Amino acid sequence: NAGVTQTPKFQVLKTGQSMTLQCAQDMNHNSMYWYRQDPGMGLRLIYYSASEGTTDKGEVPNGYNVSRLNKREFSLRLESAAPSQTSVYFCASSERNQPQHFGDGTRLSIL
Amino acid sequence: QKEVEQDPGPLSVPEGAIVSLNCTYSNSAFQYFMWYRQYSRKGPELLMYTYSSGNKEDGRFTAQVDKSSKYISLFIRDSQPSDSATYLCAMSRGGSTLGRLYFGRGTQLTVWP
Numbered sequence: 001n002a003g004v005t006q007t008p009k010f011q012v013l014k015t016g017q018s019m020t021l022q023c024a025q026d027m028n029h030n031s032m033y034w035y036r037q038d039p040g041m042g043l044r045l046i047y048y049s050a051s052e053g054t055t056d057k058g059e060v061p062n063g064y065n066v067s068r069l070n071k072r073e074f075s076l077r078l079e080s081a082a083p084s085q086t087s088v089y090f091c092a093s094s095e096r097n098q099p100q101h102f103g104d105g106t107r108l109s110i111l
Numbered sequence: 112q113k114e115v116e117q118d119p120g121p122l123s124v125p126e127g128a129i130v131s132l133n134c135t136y137s138n139s140a141f142q143y144f145m146w147y148r149q150y151s152r153k154g155p156e157l158l159m160y161t162y163s164s165g166n167k168e169d170g171r172f173t174a175q176v177d178k179s180s181k182y183i184s185l186f187i188r189d190s191q192p193s194d195s196a197t198y199l200c201a202m203s204r205g206g207s208t209l210g211r212l213y214f215g216r217g218t219q220l221t222v223w224p
Contacts, residue, residue, distance in 0.1 A: 004154070033211075040119070042216035043155070043199070058211070090154055099145050100212060102154035 002026050004103035006091050012109045013081045021076040021106050023091030029101075031094050032074035033058075034066060036087040037105070043090065049074055081110045114138050117200055117215025126224050130187040134200035134215045137181065141202040141213070144176050146185045149197045149217065158198075159185065190222045 007022045025032065033048040035058075045058030049068040063085060065077045074093075078085060086109050092100040117134045124130055132146075143162055147155035159174040161167045167174045173186040183202075187194055200215040 040216060042117075043201075043212075043214040045211065048211060099157045099160050101157070102147075104152075104154045 004091055004093055004101055006089075006103035006106050008106060009104070010107045012111065013078075014111055015081060015083060017081050017110075018077065018079050019081065020078075021089055021091075021108075022073070023075065023103060024073045025091075025093040025101070026072065027093060027101065028071070029093035029095050030071070031096065031100075032068065033092040033094075033100060034064075034074070034076045035090045035092065036060065036085075037090060038087050046076065046089075083110050086110045113216075114213050115200065115202060115215045117218055119216050119218060121219040121221060123221045123223065124190055126190060126192060126222055128190050128222070130190050130194070130220060130222075132185040132187075132198050132200075132218050132220070134183050135181055136183075136202060136213075138204070138213075139178070139181065140204045142205045143203040144174070144183050145201040145203075145212070146172075146174055147199040147201060149199060151196075155199055192222050192224055195221045 004025045030051045034046040035043045037043050044060050046064050047066040049055045052071045055066050067075045089106045090102050092102045094100040115136045146159040148158045149155045161174050164176045164178045171188045175184040197217040197219045199217045201212045203212050
């Protein structure tokens, strides 16, 4: 039972490069989320998608874009990576008013 | 002021101890309360989920919510080394705001044999 799958697990980028983090869930959930986790800061919401076809900004959206490709997949794109975006990125999914289920994260370093 | 406050610890206890983890919050609209456990290099894993005030017990774990004091707790009885992890509290308003969660910063717990 895969749950929420994130790819890649690790990535190193140079400043200014772009990349897309992929997330897929097999639980038929309507809502999907992207968080970043930094030491001492906890989990902060970047973007979320309440349902297929909709996306909304969270707490820290600057420098990121998202695409809800279909009900299963929700991608996060960094157009021009900056060292401040070095973090661990988590994708999650849920049904309305139900707890979120998380993937195991993508560890991203930007030099 | 963050909406959810949680002491980051670290907390270190001997095996068999009772552990108490706590969070406070400022937004009285929160109705759904969760505790997640996060092992090193893993994603958060749901541990307990409660709606509104009261207690919920699941094996060695008990979650308490006191909405009048805006205070939630997680108790771990007979703690084991396998309980060593970071514990995150989270809460949600629910309703039209869907499933957006507000997290505490996490408390790092070590249970030593």
